[in-house]
Amino acid sequence: NAxxxxxxxxxxxxxxxxxxLQCAQDMNHEYMSWYRQDPGMGLRxxxxxxxxxxxxxxxxxxxxxxxxSTTEDFPLRLLSAAPSQTxxxxxxxxxxxxNTGELFFGEGSRLTVL
Amino acid sequence: DQQVKQNSxxxxxxxxxxxILNCDYTNSxxxxxxxxxxxxxxxxxxxxSISSIKDKNEDGRFTVFLNKSAxxxxxxxxxxxxxxxxxxxxxxxxxxxxxxxxAGTQVVVTx
Numbered sequence: 350n351a352x353x354x355x356x357x358x359x360x361x362x363x364x365x366x367x368x369x370l371q372c373a374q375d376m377n378h379e380y381m382s383w384y385r386q387d388p389g390m391g392l393r394x395x396x397x398x399x400x401x402x403x404x405x406x407x408x409x410x411x412x413x414x415x416x417x418s419t420t421e422d423f424p425l426r427l428l429s430a431a432p433s434q435t436x437x438x439x440x441x442x443x444x445x446x447x448n449t450g451e452l453f454f455g456e457g458s459r460l461t462v463l
Numbered sequence: 464d465q466q467v468k469q470n471s472x473x474x475x476x477x478x479x480x481x482x483i484l485n486c487d488y489t490n491s492x493x494x495x496x497x498x499x500x501x502x503x504x505x506x507x508x509x510x511x512s513i514s515s516i517k518d519k520n521e522d523g524r525f526t527v528f529l530n531k532s533a534x535x536x537x538x539x540x541x542x543x544x545x546x547x548x549x550x551x552x553x554x555x556x557x558x559x560x561x562x563x564x565x566a567g568t569q570v571v572v573t574x
Contacts, residue, residue, distance in 0.1 A: 353506070380560070389472070391465075391552060392507070392564040399560075407561065439506055449514075450495045450556035454506030 351375050355440050355455035362430040362462045370425040370458050372440030380443045381423040382452070385409065385436040392439065398423055430462045466490045467555050469565035477573055482540040484568050486553030489534060493555035497562070498527060498538050501550045510551070511538070543572045 356371045374381065382397035384407075394407030398417040412434060414426040423442075427434060437459050441452040466489045476482045486496075494515045499507035513520040513527045513536070520527050526539045540547055553565040 382561075384564075389566055391467075391469075391566040392554075394561060394563075397561060408563075441506075449512045450497060450554075450560065450562055451509045451512065452507075452562060454508070456506045457504070 353440055353442055353453055353455035355438075355458050358456065358458060360458065360460050362427075362460065364430060364432060364462060366430050368427050368430065370427075370438055370440075370460070372423045372425065372455060373421050374423075374440075374442040374453070375421065376442060376444070376453065377420060378442035378444045378453070379420070380445065381417065382407070382441050383413070383415065383423070383425045384439045384441060386439060386457075387436050395425065395438075427460075430460075432462045434460065435462045436460060465563075465565075466493075466557075467553055467563045467565040469553050469568050471568050472566070473569040473571070475571045475573060476543050478545060479542045482538075482543045482547065482570055482572070484538040484540075484551050484553070484570070486536045486538075486565055487534060488536075488555050490555070490557060490563075491531075491534065492558045493563075494558070495556040496527070496529060496536050497554045497556070498525075499552040499554060499564075501552065501567070507552055540570075543570075545572050545574065548572045 353374045383395040384392040396415040398404045440455045497512040498510040501507040550567045554562045
């Protein structure tokens with residue numbers, strides 16, 4: 350009954366470092382996405398994927414990279430961390446059979462870039 | 464440019480009374496509207512949704528109203544309970560199937 354699992358929950362980076370936020374779902378959902386949450390900005394879409402091997406950019410993709418080699422996993426890579434990437438990151442997934450667009454979210458990963 | 468807006472960052476309501484959360488949007492092509500609830504240190508969880516072809520959807524204490532001509536939707540919570548204290552996000556699904564979110568409204572239910 351895991352749903353969407355994100356690791357790590359907390360991370361502190363120095364400017365210029367790189368890292369990967371992991372996301373895995375066990376619901377066989379085709380659609381996966383990454384959002385960031387910032388005060389006063391709501392949730393903004395970074396990247397998304399409609400299936401293995403297919404990814405596309407969202408609203409705020411700069412500085413981030415994604416890949417989707419399996420249905421279950423959708424890692425988010427920060428190539429060279431900047432203080433502006435300090436945020437809470439959420440991974441979410443959904444099934445195309447749920448026509449309402451409902452997303453299932455992970456618990457979030459809080460990232461601080463110094 | 465934010466296409467989904469929640470203009471009230473916070474709302475305080477007494478236990479037992481009605482909470483009304485508002486959301487405005489600009490894109491007439493949105494086909495589904497959703498409300499999510501978020502507690503601190505947790506991910507958002509789905510609350511209720513409404514299709515663009517309907518004007519009302521009810522689920523227990525929660526009712527969502529859609530006014531397409533005004534590009535406005537609202538969430539009513541009746542009666543409000545202490546466990547309803549959370550951040551509520553309005554979201555809309557665009558023609559590409561992606562969800563766009565508002566900035567959120569912090570609801571505090573007081574005894």
